Amino acid sequence: MKIKALMLILFIGLSCLVISGCANHDEIADHDEIADHGEVVDHDEGKELLRTNAEQGDPVAQRQLGIIYASGQGVPLDHNEARKWIHLSAEQGDPVAQSYLGEFYARGIGVPQDYEKAIKWLRLSAEQGYAAAQFYMGHLYADGMGVSKDNDEAIKWFRLAAEQGDATAQRRLKMIQK
Numbered sequence: 001m002k003i004k005a006l007m008l009i010l011f012i013g014l015s016c017l018v019i020s021g022c023a024n025h026d027e028i029a030d031h032d033e034i035a036d037h038g039e040v041v042d043h044d045e046g047k048e049l050l051r052t053n054a055e056q057g058d059p060v061a062q063r064q065l066g067i068i069y070a071s072g073q074g075v076p077l078d079h080n081e082a083r084k085w086i087h088l089s090a091e092q093g094d095p096v097a098q099s100y101l102g103e104f105y106a107r108g109i110g111v112p113q114d115y116e117k118a119i120k121w122l123r124l125s126a127e128q129g130y131a132a133a134q135f136y137m138g139h140l141y142a143d144g145m146g147v148s149k150d151n152d153e154a155i156k157w158f159r160l161a162a163e164q165g166d167a168t169a170q171r172r173l174k175m176i177q178k
Helices: 002-020 025-029 043-055 059-071 079-091 095-107 115-127 131-143 151-163 167-176
Strands: 033-036 039-042
Touching: 043 059, 059 079, 059 095, 079 095, 095 115, 095 131, 115 131, 131 151, 131 167, 151 167
Parallel strands: none
Antiparallel strands: 033 039
16 A cells, blocks of 8 residues: 555656656656656556545545646646546635636636636635735736726735745736835
């Protein structure tokens, strides 16, 4: 069981690296297996473990599976499947999934564009302290997207994200305060 847990953790970690651009996908895509601490890890088995955990209701696994489908890394790009898994995770209170789901609604990715739903999910995430959602809330208020343009509200959200080190929020905060 320890080996399977290690395989799942490694698969999720590699998925995060590839999705965030921290790893070169071409370097990983050519290998069906990688060695880690003397264990050979099969990516297909890792995906199956991730799917199993997601199907059993693990919100982190659901979010990760959704992100994998949203990025098309190792699976066919499928926005509907991405939204399904991310929505399940978001409903369980995962702030990262809530932020993703809010962005899906704001941009119309896999769903019709709906700023009301976007703001609902982004606000839930932002109120839990997730900097990316706080930045996005600031962006919506600064630009009047789905809400009335409100610089005070934008400053509030940009400041919260900036205080967590979000460099883009720091720049937007400086711009809006001029």
